Amino acid sequence: MIEVKDVHFAYPNGIEALKGISLTIKEGEFIAIMGQNGAGKTTLIKHFNGLLKPTKGDVLVDGINTKETSVAKLARNVGFVFQNPDNQLFCETVEEEVAFALKNFGFEESTWKKRVTWALNLLGLAEYRKTSPFMLSGGERKRVALASVLAWDPKVVVMDEPTIGQDYEQKEKLRQFIVQLNTQGKTVVVVTHDVEFVAECNPRVILMAEGKIVADGIGKKVLTDVTGLAQASIVPPQITKIFMELKDFEMATDVIDLYEAREILLRRLGEK
């Protein structure tokens, strides 16, 4: 679906944000990209829909080189949800906001009306259809931004820091929602600092540090590898930390899932 081939990227001010990234994202995958501030996470995902073009190397989306096409064409397949919803909301009503992209992509009125209804229902925003997006709370604005992207049904959904500023309940809803999207066959890429959130989702995890990929693999492996995590300035999930502290008791140290942890502990308690 998305192929990143030895990509280097330098900003006009000379800062090299990406230093040789190679990566393949298959259709239907669920990926979390993690790393410290300034590791190049946002720079990398902006290559997925052509907002940034590599200064060296290539990015192929569905076999098409991003250098040879426009953002608008790529965006049809790769939906991008920005970190701050206030960077994109501008319409008078939530309905128009969600319809904006659909009109840009040339959907007919009857089609986009249906799509808007579908997207608003999906994110529980139907009652705000005629409300101004600026009257909504932060979490709701974030959902409007998400709805405005999902409405055109892109194959890939890229989210930059979706959990920032969300309370636990919203985060849990978001998690279920992302997992649901993924099971429906959508490719999902999430950039986040929230290690607990990632541990609960258990996706493929890519760790980045200083413009390079330092680890890439299943969550269970990457999130329990202390050296890799330290390189990317990430603290392991709490449950993993507990099991690392308990390593003298000869128990598994690669645990990120609460249920798995519970099973192991119960079994251990039963033995005694």
Place this chain on the structure above:
Amino acid sequence: MSVFDGLKFRRVVSPIHMLDPRIKFFYVCAIFVVAIIFWELLPLIVLFLAQIPFVLLARVQKEWIRSLRGAAFLASIIFATNLIFRFIYAGYVLTAQDLEYASAMTFRFVVLVESFSIFFLTTSPDHLGLALEQSHIPYEFCFAFTTAVRFVPVLAEEAQTIMDAQKARGLELEKGNFLKRIRNYIPILIPLIISAIRRSLELAEAMESRAWGAIKKRTNLYVLKIRRADYLLILISILILAISVYIRFYIPIPLLSDFLKL
């Protein structure tokens, strides 16, 4: 956008950066006046070249050239309109003098851009604020001014992010006719204005929570002092002014086009 790049302050240690901003402003004004009183090409070229030592001394050549490049578009418009008007005015004939006049007007503009660019490239916003304050301008105005200068790059960055966000939703800025293209910028301007207003309110709250305006008479950590180099610059500026005025009134300036024919 690159015009603004040429106005962005760069922190470099140089004799020019150390100068008192008030004196530097006086110098820029002097150059401004000289550029206005001449309409011949020759003195304007001399004026243009005379600034280059300042640029080299301040080590801002790269940014300076960028600002000139940014001004190139406007300069070419000035050249073209002057040429067209001279052409029509003279009854649809084009002479070397018209060409020279148009180039002189262009050079006048370039000199103005150049001197302002030197001023802004070598004067930190903090110094500018200090200079305003010490010129007995009310602190509220100084603060508003320095804040405005301070937030230009922030706003530029935000505009870029908003543009990216809307492009990711299929907005094509370069699509459609002239009116449509202007309308294309609405999805960018509205979030930008809203966030600017929101930011200004936040800034006001942050300032008040830090006791802004609690004391009527403020003191400063740094105080601008006029040094020897500053007196030298005053002298240079006055000399440039005096010589230019003298030349203007008493010495006929040869036209470059006549000059070349001889």
